[in-house]
Amino acid sequence: MKNITDKELLEKSELHQKAAESRESARRYQEKFIGKTMVPELQADGQKLKTAKDLVIRRSNKKESKGYRAFTVFNNVLMLLISAATLYPFLYLVAQSFSSEAAIIQKKVSIIPVGFNITTYISVLSKGDFLGYYKNTIIYAFLGTVLSLIFTACLAYPLSKPLKANKFLTPFVIFTMYFGGGLIPNYVWITRLGLKGSMWGFILPMLIGTFYVLLMKSFFANTPKELEEAGELDGLSKIGIFIRIVLPLSKPIVATMTLFYAVLYWNHWFNAFLYLRKPQWPVAYYLKTIITGASSAEPGEVTAEKMQIASNVKSCAMVLMVLPIICVYPIVQRYYVQGMMLGGVKE
Amino acid sequence: MSELKDKSTVQSGQGLGTADKSKEIVVRRKNPLKKHIKLNWQLYAMMAIPLIYYVVFRYIPMAGNIIAFRRYRAGSSVFGDEWSGLKYFQQFIKQASFHRVFKNTLWLNVSYLLFRFPLTLSFALLLNELRNIRWKKFVQTVSYLPHFISVVLVAGMIRELVSASGPINNLIQSLGSEHILFLSESKWFTTIFVTSGLWQSLGWGTILYLAAMANINPNLYEAAEVDGAGHFRRVLHVTIPSIMPTIVTLLILDFGSLVGSGASFEKVYLIYNPMIYEKADIISTFVFRMGLGSGNYSYATAIGLFEGVINLILLSIANFTAKKVVGNGLW
Numbered sequence: 266m267k268n269i270t271d272k273e274l275l276e277k278s279e280l281h282q283k284a285a286e287s288r289e290s291a292r293r294y295q296e297k298f299i300g301k302t303m304v305p306e307l308q309a310d311g312q313k314l315k316t317a318k319d320l321v322i323r324r325s326n327k328k329e330s331k332g333y334r335a336f337t338v339f340n341n342v343l344m345l346l347i348s349a350a351t352l353y354p355f356l357y358l359v360a361q362s363f364s365s366e367a368a369i370i371q372k373k374v375s376i377i378p379v380g381f382n383i384t385t386y387i388s389v390l391s392k393g394d395f396l397g398y399y400k401n402t403i404i405y406a407f408l409g410t411v412l413s414l415i416f417t418a419c420l421a422y423p424l425s426k427p428l429k430a431n432k433f434l435t436p437f438v439i440f441t442m443y444f445g446g447g448l449i450p451n452y453v454w455i456t457r458l459g460l461k462g463s464m465w466g467f468i469l470p471m472l473i474g475t476f477y478v479l480l481m482k483s484f485f486a487n488t489p490k491e492l493e494e495a496g497e498l499d500g501l502s503k504i505g506i507f508i509r510i511v512l513p514l515s516k517p518i519v520a521t522m523t524l525f526y527a528v529l530y531w532n533h534w535f536n537a538f539l540y541l542r543k544p545q546w547p548v549a550y551y552l553k554t555i556i557t558g559a560s561s562a563e564p565g566e567v568t569a570e571k572m573q574i575a576s577n578v579k580s581c582a583m584v585l586m587v588l589p590i591i592c593v594y595p596i597v598q599r600y601y602v603q604g605m606m607l608g609g610v611k612e
Numbered sequence: 613m614s615e616l617k618d619k620s621t622v623q624s625g626q627g628l629g630t631a632d633k634s635k636e637i638v639v640r641r642k643n644p645l646k647k648h649i650k651l652n653w654q655l656y657a658m659m660a661i662p663l664i665y666y667v668v669f670r671y672i673p674m675a676g677n678i679i680a681f682r683r684y685r686a687g688s689s690v691f692g693d694e695w696s697g698l699k700y701f702q703q704f705i706k707q708a709s710f711h712r713v714f715k716n717t718l719w720l721n722v723s724y725l726l727f728r729f730p731l732t733l734s735f736a737l738l739l740n741e742l743r744n745i746r747w748k749k750f751v752q753t754v755s756y757l758p759h760f761i762s763v764v765l766v767a768g769m770i771r772e773l774v775s776a777s778g779p780i781n782n783l784i785q786s787l788g789s790e791h792i793l794f795l796s797e798s799k800w801f802t803t804i805f806v807t808s809g810l811w812q813s814l815g816w817g818t819i820l821y822l823a824a825m826a827n828i829n830p831n832l833y834e835a836a837e838v839d840g841a842g843h844f845r846r847v848l849h850v851t852i853p854s855i856m857p858t859i860v861t862l863l864i865l866d867f868g869s870l871v872g873s874g875a876s877f878e879k880v881y882l883i884y885n886p887m888i889y890e891k892a893d894i895i896s897t898f899v900f901r902m903g904l905g906s907g908n909y910s911y912a913t914a915i916g917l918f919e920g921v922i923n924l925i926l927l928s929i930a931n932f933t934a935k936k937v938v939g940n941g942l943w
Contacts, residue, residue: 333843340738348754351811354769357779372782420662423655429648438666439943444924446673447916449903453690454673473665503654532762535878549764556768557882576772583768590760598753602819
């Protein structure tokens with residue numbers, strides 16, 4: 266029995282997806298088409314264009330206005346410049362990381378490495394502690410993401426249901442987005458909990474992001490009710506419905522959440538600064554220590570790293586840190602945007 | 613062909629949708645609360661741990677703000693030892709350095725908003741005009757990228773780019789001027805802050821606008837075309853009015869966070885130094901130094917709480933306004 270419904274569900278969700286896709290392509294097609302047909306004077310008499318053939322003839326007759334063509338050129342050039350300006354800092358870092366120190370000091374490096382070598386990479390990677398920090402980051406990001414996903418989903422799903430207590434619980438959760446314990450009360454409390462010096466001091470304070478709960482909640486709220494009811498008729502429990510029906514339909518939002526959380530943990534340094542000791546550092550915090558050098562106004566630990574470090578070493582560490590994000594990001598970017606839009610559609 | 617499929621799925625979806633209405637009536641009868649819990653206890657159980665988490669990691673620290681009114685010593689209760697009234701508030705209200713950080717926070721936020729808001733909107737409109745889908749996707753992908761980069765990296769890039777031997781000074785020198793120590797002169801800080809902020813958020817900021825544009829009914833464009841509107845007029849009379857609610861909502865909410873300094877804390881902390889405190893020091897960095905740096909926990913908490921409450925009030929006003937004006941707010 267259940268197998269059949271599962272299959273049906275799957276088919277249905279696929280159908281939905283296909284429909285959405287075809288809608289999207291239809292829209293794009295329309296957009297493209299409208300963009301290219303400029304036939305204002307024809308419509309003066311209120312005549313409507315009916316067939317595609319009609320449109321094609323009109324289009325070939327009518328040329329785009331000069332102003333618009335100039336604008337298109339300008340727009341494309343501008344977009345090119347913006348893209349270049351966005352990418353430049355990355356390229357500069359990469360170039361520096363492969364260049365020799367001498368070339369950097371002589372300001373020869375812009376986007377092409379000068380005095381090409383990979384010795385910087387070798388020395389950074391072979392200096393035992395960097396790999397250790399990298400490993401820490403991977404552990405924190407993996408563990409943190411898994412736990413965050415579980416608890417975020419466990420909160421978001423019931424909140425998306427018309428439960429009586431939600432009248433009170435939803436504001437209870439949302440309020441924390443706009444007001445909270447400041448830096449000091451948080452620090453005092455986390456320390457008091459004994460989390461200082463443990464990796465949980467890094468992970469737990471950001472375990473559940475309220476914004477992500479809301480994104481997930483509004484996604485779950487849009488899950489077709491009839492599917493869940495079909496599950497109920499089949500004798501599934503509430504948790505069963507969630508696991509067997511809702512979750513398989515929620516791949517886009519789960520993918521998005523995974524990425525959001527993974528990036529969050531990967532990039533985070535401040536909790537490490539507050540609560541972790543040296544061997545526990547994630548790579549982001551290690552980077553902070555080599556980037557800021559002998560920085561001012563820092564409480565606590567004075568570390569050996571606080572001296573001037575060559576630009577190519579810094580760049581190298583930065584490139585190594587951002588590399589996983591750059592590699593994965595273009596592939597999964599679609600999900601980010603999709604999830605933001607899916608979840609962001611309110612009401 | 614594709615339209616046909618589209619319609620059929622929509623219809624079948626609607627057909628199924630009516631089935632659930634009849635069921636909701638059945639549940640009511642003696643002791644509705646008991647029934648409700650019996651029916652939904654699993655959902656409540658699911659929420660239990662996350663809700664405890666909210667109490668422990670969000671609400672207890674929130675209550676910990678009480679040390680702004682109570683004296684906190686190292687080793688005392690997290691809620692402080694004895695009442696001290698408004699002593700700490702009176703202290704910082706009089707202090708010149710507090711006035712400075714308050715002014716800096718406001719100034720940086722206003723300058724940033726002044727650039728970010730119109731530029732993000734224009735960028736979204738221009739992106740929407742790109743006809744080649746692949747090219748558009750490419751520009752989007754590239755411009756979203758900096759949003760996913762760690763603040764540490766952004767700070768590192770800023771430091772490398774504006775350093776004495778960095779490419780910007782390189783350019784300045786090749787034009788025949790003296791090199792500039794950007795991070796040691798306070799007059800450059802706003803520029804650096806705003807530019808790096810734009811670099812990081814311009815692309816990502818367009819998402820909500822693009823989503824709103826994607827929802828515009830293509831018939832509107834067609835109708836405008838029929839009425840003889842050219843390309844630019846269609847943008848002016850169709851696109852912009854259609855996304856107006858989004859624009860207004862975002863703008864009002866931006867106003868609500870003009871005194872907030874929490875979001876900029878990490879970036880400022882990683883690039884500022886005592887030489888430029890005059891322009892770069894903001895409320896959150898000040899709280900950080902006063903509290904964790906010098907150990908004045910209660911004093912720092914008082915400042916943090918002051919900022920938090922102002923933010924909450926401003927945001928509530930903004931939310932209220934947004935709801936009144938466009939019928940859509942944060943909560």
